[in-house]
Amino acid sequence: MLTRKQKHVLLKFFSLFSIIRGYNILVIVIAQYLTSIYILAPHLPLKQVLFDLNLLMLVLASASAIAGGYIINSFYDSEKDLINRPRKTLLDKLVGQRTKLSAYFIFNFLSVIFASYVSFRAVVFFSIYIFGIWFYSHKVKKYPFIGNITAAILAVVPFFAVFIYYRNFDLVIFVHATFLFLVISMRELVKDLENLKGDLAQNYRTIPVVYGEKVSKRMLTFLSFLTLIPIVLLITTFEIGYMYFYFYGSLLALGVFLVVLWLSVKKVHYLVLHTLLKAIIVAGVFSIVLIDIDVLLNRIL
Known part of the structure; x- marks a missing residue:
């Protein structure tokens, strides 16, 4: 049987998983690998793609940046989400705003660290991406057209990271x-x-x-x-x-x-x-x- 403290920690874990949309990130990770195998580098052996450490670092950098993006989006939209998605928001509120900010900076830091393994250009790429997500969440998403377009662009940017890596045009x-x-x-x-x-x-x-x-x-x-x-x-x-x-x-x-x-x-x-x-x-x-x-x-x- 789990103790009350263990149950609380477990609930907080599920709350954070809900905030970062862990299931969405998993799909994006799978998509990046499948895109690399079948579209971007179909000529390369499967093992060479799967065990490419640079590709792994790019995928991890993308996943970390996206997780941070979901967190900062939840941070700014907490009041709106309470109206639109009350049940999910109650679960998300198990993680406090201060904890959300801490997790946001940790994920962004990890994203830059993973990118630094690949190249300095990758660090610049993901730094701009992280800033773009923050700017969208803080300002742009509140406006018509530009908010929708920016959100769609930010959603496909992680695929351009591997696209640029393989130089397939x-x-x-x-x-x-x-x-x-x-x-x-x-x-x-x-x-x-x-x-x-x-x-x-x-x-x-x-x-x-x-x-x-x-x-x-x-x-x-x-x-x-x-x-x-x-x-x-x-x-x-x-x-x-x-x-x-x-x-x-x-x-x-x-x-x-x-x-x-x-x-x-x-x-x-x-x-x-x-x-x-x-x-x-x-x-x-x-x-x-x-x-x-x-x-x-x-x-x-």
Whole structure:
């Protein structure tokens, strides 16, 4: 049986894990490795990629910076989150604001330390990234358009760290990144619709607050149709193996998304849409292996 003190420590651990969105960071780590293996360095042996210490340090630097980003975001949004997500916020509040700041600086310090193993340029890259996350959380996220765009850019930056490391400038990488950027942009706008009540109370000037739900839905519809461009290019122009199944599935999911979007009137409806977009992103991560399934089987066997 756990003592009361042990239970309290365990709850604090789960609280911190909730704040840094540990499950999201795990998916990003997997995505970085799969992207490196199948898109950025497909010519390299699997062992060479998996046991590349420089790549590991870049992935750890990304994970630490992202963890710090979630913490500082939680720090600034504590009052808003209490309105939008009361149950989760009660768990997160087990970690005090002072502890959050301490953890924030520790994670950022670790990120720079990991990056320093690779190169000075990596240190500069992640230092700018850390500053960008802080500036977004402190100032930019409260404003329409620029807040959404910045959030989407910050979400794809960790992939550019490994992209720059492998010096792979193939056009297909930018098309994949464009698709990811558009879906993340849609997710950010849906989150604004989902958090409309808290944003109004805390004077956040998001797109739904300033322009209303109908304009936000029109923008999401426009972004949905924009995703057709990278999807069609990837299916018809580039060699993506069996990953075309994923993109056909994404087309179907986005069709469902649009139907539900225009029927949505409550927060729970936007939560469903948010979950759907998140599922598209996560499914995309694990679908990367379909780019060259034969190579995957050969590597396993």
